[in-house]
Amino acid sequence: MHISSRAVSPWLGLVLYGIGAAAQALPATTLFEVDFSTDAEGGCRTVGAGRIQELLDEALALAYTDVQLVDYDSQPETNRLLDVFVNGNDAESRDKFRDTSQLVIDFLENNVYRQSGGTPYPFCSDTWLVRYSLDDNALNSDGKEFSLVDEGPLATIRQVPEYMKARANSPGKSPYWSLKHKNYLFDYSYGVGRGYCSKTKHMGATQGVLLPASITLCPQSFNEHRVLGSKTMTPLLSATIPQNPSQIPKTAQRLSTLLPSSSTLFHELFHLLLGIADSVPPGWKRTEEYEITDMGGMNAEQATMNPETYVATGVAYWYTTNTPPDNRNKVEFYGFFTTQG
Numbered sequence: 001m002h003i004s005s006r007a008v009s010p011w012l013g014l015v016l017y018g019i020g021a022a023a024q025a026l027p028a029t030t031l032f033e034v035d036f037s038t039d040a041e042g043g044c045r046t047v048g049a050g051r052i053q054e055l056l057d058e059a060l061a062l063a064y065t066d067v068q069l070v071d072y073d074s075q076p077e078t079n080r081l082l083d084v085f086v087n088g089n090d091a092e093s094r095d096k097f098r099d100t101s102q103l104v105i106d107f108l109e110n111n112v113y114r115q116s117g118g119t120p121y122p123f124c125s126d127t128w129l130v131r132y133s134l135d136d137n138a139l140n141s142d143g144k145e146f147s148l149v150d151e152g153p154l155a156t157i158r159q160v161p162e163y164m165k166a167r168a169n170s171p172g173k174s175p176y177w178s179l180k181h182k183n184y185l186f187d188y189s190y191g192v193g194r195g196y197c198s199k200t201k202h203m204g205a206t207q208g209v210l211l212p213a214s215i216t217l218c219p220q221s222f223n224e225h226r227v228l229g230s231k232t233m234t235p236l237l238s239a240t241i242p243q244n245p246s247q248i249p250k251t252a253q254r255l256s257t258l259l260p261s262s263s264t265l266f267h268e269l270f271h272l273l274l275g276i277a278d279s280v281p282p283g284w285k286r287t288e289e290y291e292i293t294d295m296g297g298m299n300a301e302q303a304t305m306n307p308e309t310y311v312a313t314g315v316a317y318w319y320t321t322n323t324p325p326d327n328r329n330k331v332e333f334y335g336f337f338t339t340q341g
């Protein structure tokens, strides 16, 4: 992890650099039910414990940065960022934003997990799920085929009321057998033998239907190894920020290009720790908002329930606090791209 050599911001009298950078998360094997011995069934052998730990440590640093963003709310740069990403930026929404970020810290540092179902799984692929069709023979909680009546024919998934009841919340979706939970999860059809991660845009997903809950990190989320702090800032003058984000200058370094690989896990941790129902912005035009330039359109309630908002502000403010200022001017991102001065 990048730690700035500039340790003190003298004119504020505050230590602003590198806070959170030394933060260390508990080992993945303490926080999660994780299998590093195999790649089968969503195991993380190839990814490895070191890489997972790096993601956890960076997620912790980002969570600390989001808390810091609220705690330093007397600074003009924190207010400019909060004004854009947490519309209204009143005391109540700042508290909600801080408390939600603190959930991530409490989990990663102290293993506080308030959701039901026991120690969650992280999976490094979607291979813990096996795609079936409704007319395939059903499996029971031992993973064995069975009959509904003595000596009768083997039951298909479609014939088992319990399974079809579970599917009622996801009409039209296909059954996926979880090799870990020994139960069916219903999800979109991605084609025969293909799962969630077969869509190259899918980086990660969290589910809380089958317990323990699980975070799936898709293999493509590990393709590029972008460490937090690895980007060099190329700011434009803040005077270039347009009224409308669709007119961002072509030469701008967009915040969306600065997101480290750990953003995926950090995002999914909000779904895991808040629960799926409480980690989607209510009444927003999409299930959740990933597009940073569209986040300014959400109200404060929506923003504080949108995981990617915490990613955007965490990464933005991390670079603001970890980049040495130029003539007291810090790099900022309230225009959705790097500006200074």
Ligand SMILES: [Zn+2]
Pocket (backbone or CB within 6 Å): 267, 271, 288, 307
């Ligand atoms: Zn999400």
